[in-house]
Amino acid sequence: MRDDVPGLLWEGLRQTLYMTAWSSVFALLLGTLLGITLVVTEKGGILAAPAVNRIIATAINGVRSVPFIILIVLLLPLSRLIVGTTLGPTAAIVSLSIGAAPFLGRIIENALREVENGKIEAAKSVGAGPFTIIGRVLIPEALPALIRGMTIAVISITEFTAVAGAIGAGGLGSLAIRFGYQRFRTDILLGTVLLIILIVQIVQWSGDFIARSIDRKRCKSG
Known part of the structure; x- marks a missing residue:
């Protein structure tokens, strides 16, 4: 079985x-969309809507507080609804x-938020609308x-894909668990780790x- 390592690693x-x-x-x-909305809808923002801002911020915090392995399980019905299955790489993309x-x-x-407020005010002073400010001031200035x-x-x-492999998503994470760990294939386990490190x-x-x-x-230019 040693000669199947390259094929397994390539597929993973x-x-x-x-x-x-x-x-x-x-x-x-x-x-x-979420990040821009949080900035522009805050109090004093160019599209101020504090109530909307609080709802979005709360939803974001709620999702972020759920461990990813649990979140994957919770989203399995949505994966089935969208792609028709809960297994494989395509289903994992949803989660x-x-x-x-x-x-x-x-x-x-x-x-x-690192963009200087003075630049936003300068854009406003020449009559720039909210979406012009977003597209020509906020995003370009914050690009790096x-x-x-x-x-x-x-x-x-990339790291999440390894976690998703534990519940049938495929990829290097699944390969490391099914072959490297469960079948005691140290060569495959090390290979998957090295490939993930290389990707990162x-x-x-x-x-x-x-x-x-x-x-x-x-x-x-400056």
Whole structure:
């Protein structure tokens, strides 16, 4: 059985990358919406709606307080409703996306709060509307911090895929448990760990590189 290791690792890697990529896209879309909404609807915000802000903040805190392994189980009926099954990488994307979105929303919220209020006021003074301020002031000014925050989120999603593997999601996490741990295959266990470390390092390096590139361009243009 030793000669099946490359094939097993490749399939586990493929499933993990599939889950991570699509979950990151959906979590980014939902998390960005949540983060922006939290900033603009706060008291004194450009679309102030304190009641809406409190409801969203409470919902985010509630989801974030649930351990991910429990959240996956709670979301199994939703996975079945959306994709028709509770097993496999595609079903896991539902739980991964919803589980990561509140975390990413808070990261985006904190990044947007770093934008100097003076720049927002300057945009208002020339007649810019709320959505213009969001698209041309808030997001561009916070972009390096947003990239770094998204990098952290993608790494967290990668780690979540390993947890999801414990309940049939597939990927490197499932491989490590079913073959590495339960069948005492140390070679597979070490292989999955090394691949996850490699994914995390590549994501971290890429995020840092993009953020630094944006910072350097700003310094040159400034």
